[in-house]
Amino acid sequence: MASVVFYFQVHQPNRLRRYTVFDSDTSYFDDRQNHDVLRKIAHKCYLPANQVMLDLVRRHEGRFRVSYSLTGTIIDQFRRWAPEVLESFLELGQTGCVELIAETHYHSLAFLYNRDEFIAQTCQHRQMMQELFGQTPRIFRNTELTYNNDVAKVVEDMGFDAILTEGADHVLGYRSPNFIYNPPNCANLRLLLKNYRLSDDIAFRFSNRSWSEWPLTAETFARWVDQINGNGYVCNLFMDYETFGEHQWADTGIFEFLRALPNYVLGSRKNDFLTVSQAIQRYPTVGEMDVPHMISWADTERDISAWLGNSMQANALHDVYALADIVLATEDPVLIDDWRKLQTSDHFYYMCTKWFADGDVHKYFNPYESPYDAYINYMNILDNVRARAANAGVRV
Amino acid sequence: MKVFMLGWEFPPHISGGLGTACYGLTKGLDEIGVDVSFVLPTAIPVSADSHITLRTPLSMLAAGPGKGGPQMLGGEAQPAHRFEHVQFHRLRALLQPYATPHIQEQTLRKLLELSAQGKLDLPENLLPKELAEQLAAIQPPTQLPKGAFAPGAGAQYAGDLMGQVYRYARLAVTLSRMEDFDVVHAHDWMTYPAALAVKAARHKPLVVHVHSTEFDRSGEHINQQVYDVERAGMHGADRVVCVSHLTRSMVVARYGVAPEKVRVVYNAVEMPDGDGLQMKPIRLNEKIVLFLGRVTMQKGPEYFLRAAKKVVEKYDNVRFIMAGSGDMITACIREVADLGLGRYVTFTGFLRGQDVDRVFEMADLYVMPSVSEPFGIAPLEALSHNVPVIISKQSGISEVLTHALKVDFWDIDEMANKILAVLRHPPLQKTLRDHGTIELQKFSWRDSAERLREVYQEVVRA
Numbered sequence: 001m002a003s004v005v006f007y008f009q010v011h012q013p014n015r016l017r018r019y020t021v022f023d024s025d026t027s028y029f030d031d032r033q034n035h036d037v038l039r040k041i042a043h044k045c046y047l048p049a050n051q052v053m054l055d056l057v058r059r060h061e062g063r064f065r066v067s068y069s070l071t072g073t074i075i076d077q078f079r080r081w082a083p084e085v086l087e088s089f090l091e092l093g094q095t096g097c098v099e100l101i102a103e104t105h106y107h108s109l110a111f112l113y114n115r116d117e118f119i120a121q122t123c124q125h126r127q128m129m130q131e132l133f134g135q136t137p138r139i140f141r142n143t144e145l146t147y148n149n150d151v152a153k154v155v156e157d158m159g160f161d162a163i164l165t166e167g168a169d170h171v172l173g174y175r176s177p178n179f180i181y182n183p184p185n186c187a188n189l190r191l192l193l194k195n196y197r198l199s200d201d202i203a204f205r206f207s208n209r210s211w212s213e214w215p216l217t218a219e220t221f222a223r224w225v226d227q228i229n230g231n232g233y234v235c236n237l238f239m240d241y242e243t244f245g246e247h248q249w250a251d252t253g254i255f256e257f258l259r260a261l262p263n264y265v266l267g268s269r270k271n272d273f274l275t276v277s278q279a280i281q282r283y284p285t286v287g288e289m290d291v292p293h294m295i296s297w298a299d300t301e302r303d304i305s306a307w308l309g310n311s312m313q314a315n316a317l318h319d320v321y322a323l324a325d326i327v328l329a330t331e332d333p334v335l336i337d338d339w340r341k342l343q344t345s346d347h348f349y350y351m352c353t354k355w356f357a358d359g360d361v362h363k364y365f366n367p368y369e370s371p372y373d374a375y376i377n378y379m380n381i382l383d384n385v386r387a388r389a390a391n392a393g394v395r396v
Numbered sequence: 397m398k399v400f401m402l403g404w405e406f407p408p409h410i411s412g413g414l415g416t417a418c419y420g421l422t423k424g425l426d427e428i429g430v431d432v433s434f435v436l437p438t439a440i441p442v443s444a445d446s447h448i449t450l451r452t453p454l455s456m457l458a459a460g461p462g463k464g465g466p467q468m469l470g471g472e473a474q475p476a477h478r479f480e481h482v483q484f485h486r487l488r489a490l491l492q493p494y495a496t497p498h499i500q501e502q503t504l505r506k507l508l509e510l511s512a513q514g515k516l517d518l519p520e521n522l523l524p525k526e527l528a529e530q531l532a533a534i535q536p537p538t539q540l541p542k543g544a545f546a547p548g549a550g551a552q553y554a555g556d557l558m559g560q561v562y563r564y565a566r567l568a569v570t571l572s573r574m575e576d577f578d579v580v581h582a583h584d585w586m587t588y589p590a591a592l593a594v595k596a597a598r599h600k601p602l603v604v605h606v607h608s609t610e611f612d613r614s615g616e617h618i619n620q621q622v623y624d625v626e627r628a629g630m631h632g633a634d635r636v637v638c639v640s641h642l643t644r645s646m647v648v649a650r651y652g653v654a655p656e657k658v659r660v661v662y663n664a665v666e667m668p669d670g671d672g673l674q675m676k677p678i679r680l681n682e683k684i685v686l687f688l689g690r691v692t693m694q695k696g697p698e699y700f701l702r703a704a705k706k707v708v709e710k711y712d713n714v715r716f717i718m719a720g721s722g723d724m725i726t727a728c729i730r731e732v733a734d735l736g737l738g739r740y741v742t743f744t745g746f747l748r749g750q751d752v753d754r755v756f757e758m759a760d761l762y763v764m765p766s767v768s769e770p771f772g773i774a775p776l777e778a779l780s781h782n783v784p785v786i787i788s789k790q791s792g793i794s795e796v797l798t799h800a801l802k803v804d805f806w807d808i809d810e811m812a813n814k815i816l817a818v819l820r821h822p823p824l825q826k827t828l829r830d831h832g833t834i835e836l837q838k839f840s841w842r843d844s845a846e847r848l849r850e851v852y853q854e855v856v857r858a
Contacts (some may be wrong), residue, residue: 021814023709023821310830311823353799353831372801375824376817 002178002228003194003274003282004265006066006171007141007164008241010046012038012074013346015367019380028338033367035081038074042082045245050088052244056262057097063260065097065273065323068241069141072125073103073344074279075132086132092131099275100129102137102160108343109143109307111151112294113321121340122158125220139164139276143345145194145238145297146304149290152183152191159191162280164238165195168295168302169280180280181289190280191289194238194297198224203239207252211247218257222264225271233283234274238297256345283298293312307348312375317348322388330392339385342378397852398431401567402587404493405436411468412494413690414607416773417639417663420585422482424664424845434483434574437491437564485571489564491586497619498723500557558621565590571599579603579852585610585622588629595613595632601855603848604633606845609646612768613694619821627632627651634855637661637848639771640792661847662796664839683714683819686759686783688752689774691722692840696765698724698806699732703765705735711819714740719755721746756781760825761818765805766791775800779836783826786814796839799831826828 015037017030056064056182062324078086092098104110105125110118122140130136132201140160142151147165155163167177179191196197199219205211225235240247267272274282298306308314320342327339351374368374401422405415425432483651492503572580582591588604590775595602608616610626630636630651636658638644639806648655687705689695697718704716718741725743732741747755756762762785763777769791776793778785787794788805801814818825 020809020814021816022706022809088785104806154787255758312821315821315823353827370798370802371823375821375827376801376814379817379821380813381822 001233002225002235003233003272003277003279004237004271005274005279007101007236007238007276008066008068009096009141009239010068010074010241011071012041012077013107013344014073014077014341014380016347016377017383019103019377020373020379021383023185023380024384024387026338027159028340028376028384029242034077038077038081041242041246042085044250045242045258046085047257048255049241049244050085050092052190052258053092054088054095056259056353057092059096059131060260060262060266062097063266063272065099065275067139067275068092069101069103069354070105071103072128073341074108075128090132093116093135097158097275098278099139100135100137101139101141101164102126102129104341105142106343107345109146109304109317109345109348110309110323110343111142111146111154112304113317114324115154116341117321117324118154118380119158121243136253138162141165144307146294147291147294147296148294149185150292150323152186153276154188156183156186156209162190162276163278164192164236165194165291166238166295166297166302167196167236169290170302171289175287175289177231177236178228178234179286180234180283182285184288185292190285192234192276192279192280193289195236196297197238198235199239200253202237202257203247205241206243206248206254206257213251218260218264218289218352221257221261222268222271225265225379226268234279272322299373305354306352307345310351310353310371312353313351314386316351316375316382323382323386326389329384330389331391335385335388335392342381342385347374348376351378366389397579397849397856398424398433398577399852400435400572400575400580400600402434402435402580402590404583413773414584416666417607420664420841421848423666424483424841424843425848427477427842428845428849429481430849432847433485433577434482434766435485435487435568435571437489438486448817453620454847455517463739464802487567487571488563488625489567491564493584493586493718495557495586496613500560504556523822530545532858540544546759550565558625561586561625564742565593569593572598580693581605581848581852582629582633583607584624585629588625588632592629592632601634601857601858603635603637604850606630606639606643606647606770607639608694609643609650609769611646611650612770614644615767631659634658635851637851639663639797642790642792646746650849658713659847659851661773662792662852663773663776663843664844665773665780665836666730666782666841667836683760684717685761685763685815685819686717686719686755686778687713687763687765688717688719688747688755688778689764689781691720691728692768693724695720695722696767697728699765699805699808699811700763701731701735701737701741702727703763703808703811703815704740704823705737706808707815707819708737708740710816712740712818716741717744717755717759719744719747719752731836752777753781756783758817759783761815763811763815764788765789765803765811767805769793776836776839779829779832782829782833784818784825784832786818788810797832797835798833799828801828 002186014029014030015034019028021149053066065364075086093100102122102125104118105122105128106121108121110121121332138161141164142154145165146289147163152163177195181191182193201216206216208214244254244258260275294304295302296304308317323339351371352373403418422432422434480742531727538758568698572594577600580591580594580600582588583605586606591602595634610623630653632649636647636653638647638658638660639662641660644658645662647653647658687697687700707714729743732738744755756778762775764772764775764785764787766772766788767790769788771792772787775785775787786801786803789802790805794802803810803814
């Protein structure tokens, strides 16, 4: 039997407002824009997709299961501007068919720079999931599925059962992402790797008319899932939740596909849907997976060059974490929250110069005209954070 | 394919500008095997290796032949390229790029002075006697009633420049009768009457090349005569080539040219030889922000200075260099004094040859705050010297250059914001520089020349 493990990431950053070197007030975020984007995506994606999921859960009487992670930043935005979306996620949570997965509260790359921050943000997120959904997550995924052996060790020490990451070819080699692995030197932690071919068929290729498989039907896809039998246990379909309605617009037929898929998968009478925890309970690990260098689910390289590919990004990341001691020492919750919101990985993604001239995926999501503008804006804001922290210290 | 090309300044003595573009395009054409008969105006008889020509801008001339006249300050900028397919013809006419009636008059006056002092040998038929007498009778410009040099006013002064333009046209037609070619290619408005005359005399197709329009050069206060010549040239031509889409839009909108007739061929830049890209030594002294170009309205020098004022209020280990001269130079010096920026700003005057290279090598940042720049080769030259650039969005080059900081020319707050960011954050400077120098590779005169050849083939076929 082959088990489909659906995992959806739900996240929005707090985009920054235009902040020049002459600005000095302490509001850094473009709430107007953030509000507008959230409402737009709520309308196009979150609400309709959640509705489809709820329908499927009910129709298939508990045999349709999925996993989600919602970042702290987006939950905060839901509370402020789209409480009905949070309600619908809570409703999904109550069904018993939905597992919540932990991550860093602020969707940050803290692991690379400050272990304590990483742990603090993960605990904060885990606690929020407990308070909101009544579930304490047992599964973890790091920001943008960044992962290596060190991440595994720290995550295991925090008590998690499994971690998700990308099934990057250069670590898999001849092996398949359709099995469960364990990281080196970990007694309990299991590793699930995204099947990027099948995941991207839905998340990217679905509406591409020049794709040989277009238009993709649920029946065809269910057959591909079935082919895993004999050569794997799980079909790890990890993707951005915005796939449903935002990356793939409603008129591509993505919602109809989603609606029909469980029928065909379950109709095989062999295959099913599992949450991550269910998958690791049922299936054994087949071997050790050694990942010494950071991988991620980004771009073709599947590494961290989208956030750390040039000097500007390296400098910005270094500088924001260099402020850790003085910011935390102020014990000012507003300042600390602002500083943590500035750690969200998106801010560094916007500074990426990799394919700037080609104007592709990166540019679509970029609120700035150029990566240089992103860097300049960010560094001006960090100056203000630094000044606030320094002034707070003087007062005490 | 053989081209009868009406151009400028060979080799160019000035950074950026018309001469550089002509040189680059011709070199590109030479490299792809297109034959060119290159015609250019020269007022004074020159031997092959002399550098005294009216191609020197006014400030050099004002200094007199002793200072930077015959000997080039700083030496030749570019090593000579062996042209296989290009023949040069110099026609005796008193024309220089970017001339306005005012500049023309000043140039003539200077020539007469030097000639009277015996320092220069002016051919007699260059200056009609009446004209010389008229000039001698004129008071210095500052004493003239206001409006006497206003564009369009005073036909006799405008007529002098126009007189030279039409004289040039007559000479060009005479030359063209002795040459064999397939197409005529004219660069910038002063050659258009010559080009139209040659087209009519020899029945060959005409391509006019718009490097700038009167609107770019003079804002909304255009000289009607110049506009008329430009318009006539564009309408009389079989194809109009523009250096950017920005310029193309202007040509279509302001000159009523049919869009199908207008093509875009971007300029490029001459890559310096290997030893031009030296690693700069690490300096602990002040940072240098450079403005290099004609100090005239079109180039936005006042925005540069006002942004400089905002910069020094936050960061004072900086020097702003204004390299160039022009009709706004005095006003700029005054502005610097008024802004209290005296100790932060240096005026170098006009630079040429290796002095240009040297000032680029020293710079940490190059700013082009142009009000209306049809293309803008200078930022590419800056990048070829490893200098990151801030460019005005109102420029042709901002259409194609991605690794540069861009700003609206009037937005001095944002300009200062970006200048400060580059000065204060070395990673920004480094990333701009690294990516910019790679992007530079996509600007090649050879590619522009290929595009031109396609245009030639279009008109010859039709």
